[in-house]
Amino acid sequence: MKTFPTSAAWCLGILFISVSLITTGSSEVQVVGPADPVVALAGDDVILPCSLKPSVSAENMVVRWTRLNLKAGNVHLYRSGRDSNVEQVPSYRGRTSMFNEELKNGNVSLKLTRVTLSDAGSYRCFIPTLTSQVKETTVQLLVGAVSQPVISIDGTKGWGVVLKCESGGWFPEPEMEWLDSSGTILPADGPPERHRDSECLYSVRRHVTVDQTDTNRFTCRVHQKEINHLKETEIHVPSEVFIG
Structure with missing residues (x-):
């Protein structure tokens, strides 16, 4: 009696046997x-x-x-x-x-x-x-809440000019810093002055004494990291304001 090899029998059987696999799956909304x-x-x-x-x-x-x-x-x-x-x-x-x-x-x-x-x-x-x-x-x-800072000249000190930056109506409490024309942070005249009003809005003020430079341009930057907002104002100080 002639027999088929196991592999041949499997190949022959696959022609007559249909195997159906049904997979059900659902993604929960x-x-x-x-x-x-x-x-x-x-x-x-x-x-x-x-x-x-x-x-x-x-x-x-x-x-x-x-x-x-x-x-x-x-x-x-x-x-x-x-x-x-x-x-x-x-x-x-x-x-x-x-x-x-x-x-x-x-x-x-x-x-x-x-x-x-x-x-x-x-x-x-x-x-x-x-x-x-x-x-x-x-x-x-x-x-x-944010607002544009305002810069003013607040007098002179030695050979330098004192600049004042003020900004109100902020929330949460912001940070304020001074920069020169190249973007370098300048050492301010002490820490910022802060005030919180009855509506929980913050005002901040900060002074800086600057010496005469090639550009005489200075920037006040107010920023609030938590809400990722920043406001800047630049001032050009005329050369004649500087003493000497």
């Missing part, structure tokens, strides 16, 4: 937000990002935006296919909206207009109707 804080300046409009991943329509879901430090009330509520002001915190009325045309793509971000310093904080994007475990995310909002 999650609510995701930005990894870094969102930064805005007082008076600006800002978007607090929040979305569903993988992208699925949120048109028939309930989307609730709240503040973590507020015990009750909504910042914004979307349900039954429309925005709702039910239990909305009064200070947010007329200032919040969602991108309704983007809901079908899973975009449930919140737009907040005319941002104020008191808006700073942690916001919760929550979708209670979602069946997955990750139904919410937190978005941190940092709000700052």
